[in-house]
Amino acid sequence: MSRPQRSFWGALFGGAPAHDRFSLEELTHLHSVLLRNPVVGDANREVVVEALRSIAELVIWGDQHDSSMVEYFLTENLLAHFNQILQQRSNRRGNVAMQVLQTLSILIQNLRTQQTVYYLFSNNHINEIVSMRFDFEDDEVLGYYVNLLKTISLKLNETTVQFFFREESTGASPRRRGGPAAAPGSPGGRPASFPLYTESIKFVNHRDPMVRTAVKTLTLNVYGIRLPAVQRFVASRPASAYFTQLAAYIAEQCQMLDRLLSSWDVTSPAAQGAVEGCLAEVEDLLSYCNDVLSTGVDQLRELLLDCLWQAFVGPVLFWPLIQEDVAAQHIVALTVGGGGSGSAGSAGSGGTGGGGAAVQRGGVGPLCSLYVFERLFMAVTDSKLLTQLVSALLGGGASGGGASPAPTPPGSRPCSPGDAPCGAAAEAATRWQLPQELLVRLQYSPVAYRQALLGMLRGSDAQVAAATVRVLGALLQNRAVAEEQLELIGLLPQRRRKQRQLMQQLVGDSSPLSSQVLDLAAPAAAAPAPAAGVLGEAAEQLRQQGDMSGLAQARQQDAAGGQPARSSPRACNGAGRSFGSSSSSGGESSRHSSPRNSVGGGIPPTVELCLEEGADGSFAVQLLARGEQQHDQQEQQQQPAQQQQDEARQHSQARPASPFRQQRQQQREAAAAEVAFCEVAAAVLSLLSSDLLPPVSLHTVSWLLHQLLSVGSVTGGPPLSGPQQAALAAAAARHRAALQAALQGRWADALAPMVAAEWGRSRLAVLRSRPGSVHAAVQTWMQAVLVQELRWQQGAGEGGSGGPDPAALAAKQAYLAVQGAVAVLQLQQALLEGDVPLAPLCPAVTDADVQRGEVKENAQIALRESQRMSCSVCFARGQERQACFAVEGLPALVKAGQPPDLGPLKPSVLQQVAAAAPVLLVADPGSSPETGLVLSVAPLMGALPAVDAKHGRWLHVQVRPPLRGLLKVLQASHPGNALLNLQKHLVSGHWVLAFPDADRAASAAQHAEEWAHKMRAVYCQLLQPLLAPGSEAGVGGTGAAAGPSPGVAAPEA
Incomplete structure (x- = not known):
């Protein structure tokens, strides 16, 4: 008679009480059930499944209440029965497989004693179960299997990983440290194995999102283990192929997103859900890549970045941004020049590995590329990757230079040592430059990508312009991007730029000589006074200083037997000129010629004024014949390029950075940043006048402009420049005209209530809102499509049996007019007055x-x-x-x-x-x-x-x-x-x-x-x-203004 039957009859006839279920006796009984059923078939399958489930319950209860039950489980090696059951291929599918996998997951997850966990992992049974091939076509079995792998990974550390990771053994000829793993079957050797990792990464692109999430969790847990052997294993082949598959999978998801965005199907809820789900999956993958980069393992970082640049960054992010005409010109230049840099937009040798190779095209459209860029800037916080992407996308500079210039063309003259920045200035000038190999992968220079991105803001495609604004907004709110780089690309807000300038003025050099030198080095673009007059005044001031000049100090040091003075000091009249080389003195003379000579009252046209730096960093002024200055330049150009570069490097390392060169470099960077900022602001301002911009994007544009152009109450200064005020005024006039046209339409009575209803939401969006989540991005795409369809419908005219309803068409026009007028008006108030009133400017109607x-x-x-x-x-x-x-x-x-x-x-x-x-x-x-x-x-x-x-x-x-x-x-x-x-x-x-x-x-x-x-x-x-x-x-929110309205004639009696 079975145990349940005995308990039943005993209770019925007043016999002994029922047996305690949570007892060692019950666990012993369950063990005997497994012993009596070594082979699982249809007859005993339910009994074995129930025994496995009960064993898990008893062991977990015993781990917390009765240690004897755990000891029995360990000494009797019950885990071997789990392995034995799964050795039968028929048991790797259906209920038996699911129960075994679930039982193991529950055991591992709920056991609290570390000793028990070590036992479960120590006898290699679980490692063998992980290596088995289950029926993965069954989603339930796969779910339990992946959940088991994830549960095991949560228990991994430097100690427990030893139970699952087997290091490589090469016998008599050990493998060199850091070298490739031995091939399977090599004589006298055994390759490294890590089934827990290698089996899980096979499901990186599985259709079930829960499975993909479990794989990501497991891999991150493995990457967090600080064992060199484990890190070498995951970074070497064949395990390293996972990163290639990961990058390819991200590219595939982007291609799917591109097809959905190109469908223009915005009315179907299923289509909206598909776009949002696909974009969310892309963002989740990018967040996962950011987590991998944040593990701090250099081998993984380099491997993942290389795979991303090869399969994702170029084909998905950058290449689609280049228009067809630019790509065609680039291909022609490569064909004519044999793969050289014949195009202004090409990077280096044309962006391909070999000469004459064809330029590759992007795998998606520009719209998809921009939305992926936005989600990347929202998800990624790795500073190195962000620096590279920002430098490649917007680092071209407003005038063709900037953070990431193209490589120097062969045969061109490199910078002279005197022109090279020194110290901190040199570091700032080269910090944001892209390596040559990345420039080659871009195929085009950052100048081309910057021009393409800013050109999209001025283009006629509303969808692309709306997505571009979101890219800039996401980049601006990413805290991992350095302020120096944001300033260089022209995206640092005006308020923060003013604060940085004030800080630099507080900590900078304020000596009189430095101020004079800075005045001499002012760029010609700032429209200074005639160069000869300014230089003449500086020379007169230096002559009047007498013994306080750098030349006099050098003579005093030489006479006193101090440090050796510079060879042949140059007099201001040019009589004492000498041609000393850099090797004959510890320093080097720096000559700064005036950009042009004035006629009369200054320096003669045949004479140029030069500055020479002393050993202590001071400067002396010298008048030099133009022919002699040109002779020096010709001699310097005739020197080999490599020799000049070596001299420049030795010069920057041997000599301390001079304040003059640092401040001159800072001036150049500030001027370039100002031009880049004005370029970005002008491009974004131009969007305010677009008729195709959707309301959601209009709020994003207003928020972005408020962030960029608002100076705040602390820094002071004019809020907007003349061109910016003119552009904002033109946009406001355009939206007023649209609102005036809506007053002549079918919904004139709805405009005032719509303004009152939209005022608060628009105010929040302009002042505090941000580009937002994936849902907001999808809403932007939907609105852009609907607005573009609306303009087509307006062009086709109203009416017709198959056309849109005239009332709905007019309502959408009125809604867009109100949104535009309110957003632009609030932007004007925020920029010119500093705030937006809470109350709307017309009566609030409910x-x-x-x-x-x-x-x-x-x-x-x-x-x-x-x-x-x-x-x-x-x-x-x-x-x-x-x-x-x-x-x-x-x-x-x-x-x-x-x-x-x-x-x-x-x-x-x-x-x-x-x-x-x-x-x-x-x-x-x-x-x-x-x-x-x-x-x-x-x-x-x-x-x-x-x-x-x-x-x-x-x-x-x-x-x-x-x-x-x-x-x-x-x-x-x-x-x-x-x-x-x-x-x-x-x-x-x-x-x-x-x-x-x-x-x-x-x-x-x-x-x-x-x-x-x-x-x-x-x-x-x-x-x-x-x-x-x-x-x-002058509005105060009272609700109305006196006087007749423009554009509406007075009604007749």
Whole structure:
């Protein structure tokens, strides 16, 4: 009789109590079950599965409460039965395999005693189970298997990894340290093995995201083990092929994303989810690569970076940014020049490994490349990788130089030692340069990529421009990018640039001589005074200083027997000139010729003024004949290039950095950074005038410009330059014109409520919002597609059976006009005034306010005799009825006659005016002469009454959706889905009213148009702060401004 049966009958007849389940006896019984069933078949499969599950429960309970149970498990070697069961191939699938794998995972995860964990790992049973080939076509079995591997990896450390990692054994001929592993089957040797790692990385690109996540967790746990043997194993073949597969998998995901983005399918929820899921997977992979780089293992870093640059960075990130015409010119240059650097955009030898090799094209489109760039800058914090990517993407400089110049062409003259930066200046000049091998992989110089990226901001493709803005925003908010590099590429905010400049002035050299030298070295681009006059004044000041000059100090040191003076000091009149070489003195003379000579009153045109540096870093002024200066330059050019480079290197190492050269280099870098900053700011400002930019991107542009151009209250100074103010003013005028055009459309009554509703969200986006998450990126793409489709629909015209609904089309236009006007106005306030008011500039209108004054169907209304215009209407086939045509829902102030001046009115009255929703209605006269029953309503602003061209008695009226319907759609929509929801939920209708004669039909149409014109004038006054040029500087949020609105004529009486 079995144990459960005995317990049952004992309890039934009052026998002994039931056996305690959590006891050593129960564990012994389960062990006997495994012994009696060494072979698992259909008959005993359920018994074995239940025994395995119960053993795991008892061992875990015993680890915490009864150590004797754990000791029994260890001494009886129960783990060997697990291995024995899985040795049968039939047990590596189905319930048996899942139960064994689950039991092992539970044991390893829940055991707390380190000694027990060591035992589980020590006898190689788990290592053998990991090496087995299960039925991985079964997703459940694969899930349990990968979960077991991940659970084991969580227990790995320098000690436990020894149970799973077998080092290489080469017998009599040991392998050289750091060399390749011995091939399997080599005589007298055994290759290294790590099944836990090698089996898991096979699922790096599995279709199940849970499996991929487990693989990432396991590999990161392995990379965190600080054992040189383990690190060598994962960085050497064949295990190193994992990084190649990883980079290829990232590229495949990007290609899938490119296909989804190219589909333009934004209306299907499934398509939106597919784009968001694919982009999230790319970001997750990039975050994983960043985690690998952050482990601090140099071998892994170099290996992963090499694989990423080869399979991902070039084909996916950089190459697609180059347009077809640039690539074609580059190919022609390579063909003509045999692979040389014949193109201005090429990097080095054309970007290919050998001469004449074809230029490779990108594997995705530029839109996909930009979105991947954005997610990379959001996910990656590794400073080395970021530095390389930023230098390659934006490090070309505004004028072709900058952080990552192309290699020096053969035969060109290298920089002379006197021109080479010294000390910290030299380090700053070369810190952001890309290595030659990376320049070759880019195929084009950073100049070409910078021009391409900034050109996308000025291009006509709204989707690409929106994605480019997100790239710049993500790069700006990445804290791992150095401020020096951001300043060099022109993306450091103005406020932080001012702070850096103030700090440099506080810690810099402020001696009089340094100031004079800096004045002499000022670039010609800054439009200084005539060079000869400035140099003449400096020479006169130095002559008046007398013994305080560097020459006098050198003579004093020589006379006193101190340090040897420089050979043949040069007099200011040029009489004592000597041609000393750098080898004859411990220092070197530095000559700085004036850029041009003035005529009269200064230095003669045949004479150049030069500065010579003394041994102590001071300078002396010398007048030098132009012919002699050119002779020196010719001699220097004739020297071998390698000799000049060696001299420059020895000079920079032997001589301490002079303040003059450091400050001159700092001036050059500051000038280049200023030009680069103005270039980026101008490109981003140009986007504000684009008609195709979606609202989400407009907020990102406003936030980016606020970050770049705002100077804050501490640093002071002008907030914007003249061109920047002009560009911002032009953009504001363009959006005012768009808002003015929307006032003439079907939704003029909705503009003021839309402004009030969008004010707070837009303010938050301009001042505090950032590019955001993957969902925000997908919303940007969707809106860009919808805006571009909207412009196409506008070009095609309204109407038509297959075209979009006119009311929905007009609603989207009004929504875009309000978004643009509010965002640009708030950007102006933030930059010029320092803040944006919390209250909107027009009355805040809620859905309840509109509902309060809404005219509804089936409502009894008062109809005076003067308002009644009889007509016939038919709402169903064959059911024509008599009705009255009238205008209702007008504000009381408008009914009185002319539109009043809204300036002195109270905010509550303004709110009532803004919430008014006038309509055209047809009402049943009923029995009472002064009342009527509303049959149907049509909003006045979208009615557009028109007399039929063939039947003069017929009046056509467009029935636009009500104002409340639009506000409800906008309120219930996420800002990214607003355009799509407007297109889905707004549907218009149509009336045809028959009047007794043509005159009455025309009179009814004129009556409706007059009231519509009066209401447009009222709405213009409500939106006066957004429509009047220059009013943004003086608005106070009261809701209205006095005076007539521009662009709307006064209504006739």
